[in-house]
Amino acid sequence: MTTVTKLLPAPVIDETARLLTEHYVFPDIAEQVAGLLRRRLAEGAYDVDDAEELARLVTADLQSVNGDRHLRLKHHADAVPPKRGAATLEAMRRDFDASLGGAPLVRLLDGQVAVVELAPMLFPLEWAAEPLSAAFTVASRARALIVDLRANRGGDPDTVAFACSYFLDERTHLNSMYWRDGDRTEQSWSLPHVPGARFGGSKPLYILTSGSSFSAAEELAYDLQQLGRAVVVGEPTLGGAHPCNGWTVHQNLEATVPVGRAVNPVSGTNWEGVGVRPDIPCAATDALDRAHALALARLTD
Incomplete structure (x- = not known):
């Protein structure tokens, strides 16, 4: 039987902010977004007890600075394993087989x-x-x-x-x-x-x-x-255009953080945002x- 962990927004936000500052491909943006998350937490914006709703609220704030669609707090209906990227890999395997x-x-x-x-x-x-x-x-x-x-x-x-x-x-x-x-x-x-x-x-x-x-x-x-x-x-x-890694920050929540960016040899740029x-x-x-x-x-x- 799976044990349900009570949702405590503060640890989720703290860990997501830490992952941002340590891994996001744009360090300056990471600092801005991490600061925004902490301010919003202090304001009570994340005072919810539903993991899916928290994922929606946090994702909107994560993407509000530079519109990076790979920067997300993803909700998973089933409990996700703690190993980095495991939640995404399990979902991929189900889609692969189908x-x-x-x-x-x-x-x-x-x-x-x-x-x-x-x-x-x-x-x-x-x-x-x-x-x-x-x-x-x-x-x-x-x-x-x-x-x-x-x-x-x-x-x-x-x-x-x-x-x-x-x-x-x-x-x-x-x-x-x-x-x-x-x-x-x-x-x-x-x-x-x-x-x-x-x-x-x-x-x-x-x-x-x-x-x-x-x-x-x-x-x-x-x-x-x-x-x-x-x-x-x-x-x-x-x-x-930003490849990302995923980290489990709650049994139903995965923070996906872009760790790189594409540079095309012909155009010298990529398709991010456009x-x-x-x-x-x-x-x-x-x-x-x-x-x-x-x-x-x-x-x-």
């Missing part, structure tokens, strides 16, 4: 145009490599490809690089990530070899986005767009038909 490994749809449209949907996440590469390789290998025979990220809410940067590798012919610098820990920068490159067959770097490639596409899904669209490899069709994305801007703007519900029509037109040129 979505054929993150590639729930592969189909062929008229004109030999394939569609691969990647949803609801780009799961950790050690899980996702096999199902994604299978999906991309099947699609490699198509004359054009549409990758549907409209329902994808993010995931693993290593999986982004793995996916991009199927759409490029040569090893390519995709992205760089600055990490506060160690004040260091790591480069992300496409892979020289992939399991299965590549779609390759020359056939028409389209990526569908929506206002819900987030984080690693945005990186996949942005990386290929900046390289001139893919045409992005749909809506501007949500705008989260989203990935589509090359062909349209409603997300119309994006598939629009991309299919574009692909057919290009194939008949």
